[in-house]
Amino acid sequence: MPGDTAYHDALGDRFAAHAETSPYNAFTDRPAMLALAGDVAGARVLDVGCGAGHYAAELLARGAEVTGVDGSAALLRHARARVGGRAALRLHDLEEPLDFAEDAAFDGAVCALVYHHVTRRARLLAELRRVLRPGGWLLVSTSHPAADWRHFGGSYYSEDWVELPLGGGPHAIRLRRMPLETFLGELLDAGFVLERLVEPRPVAALREVDPAAYDKLTRFPAFLAVRLRRP
Structure with a gap:
């Protein structure tokens, strides 16, 4: 089922390990998104799809008050081990309303x-x-439509569900392709104001850890990341 996208059981464990050191997660997406967040000291932050708690840990270290939600019990187990009781973490299906939270x-x-x-x-x-x-x-990052087009082929404008192998192993993650106009259009239609859009490049430290990945990610985009404001 396309909506059944939580990283359950072994896939959750595999992703938790992958996200720890992956050139894509640890050296590209996470630094770019944290830079977009800026100063979060004292801010009440919702980590939507908190995964194994990598973002929660970084936000806590910067002085934020963090609530994290994820649909995978396996990933939440890793998140709780990473942040302890310093963040409010809960199992929640993102296909359902955020009924645990009050307005504003x-x-x-x-x-x-x-x-x-x-x-x-x-x-x-x-x-x-x-x-x-x-x-x-609101910060949102997603797979870059050009990267999906390059990897999966077909039409750039395709919005079908595809499966991407995780780290070259036996597991794959399911995601929905979308062109840039769909991604930005949905965010703007929801009433948010776009403040900044970036196409994250890897941080320089990756060059020492994995030169080939650094070279690839400085030439081919992997993600889009945006900062939006609620009027």
Whole structure:
């Protein structure tokens, strides 16, 4: 089922390990999104699809008050081990309303490489707008449509569900392709204001760890990341 996108059981364990050191997660997406977040000291932040807690740990270290949600019990187990009791972590299906949160409960929200796994994206965005205070910020990163087109072929404008092998192993992650106009159009239609768009490049440290990956990621885009504001 396309909507069944949580990283359950062995896939969750595999992804938790992968995200720890992956050139894509640890050296490209995460640094870019944290740079977009800026100063979060004292901010109430919702980590949407918190995964194994890598973002939660970074946000906590920067002084944020973090609530994290994820649909995978396996990933939440890793997240709890990483952040202990320093963040409020809960099992929650992102296809359902964020009924645990009151209106305007958060100053900001981070949705890192999760959006392309969600089926009911319009509802999720409406819920995020509801739980963010006026003037609150939303960060979203997703697979770059040019990267998907290059990898999967077919039409650039395709919005079908595809499977991407995870780290060359036996597991694959399911995601929905979308062109840039769909990605940005949905965010703007939900009432958010675009403040910045970046196409993340890897940080320089990757050059020492994995020169081949550094060379590839500085030439071919992997992700899009945006910072939006709730009016």
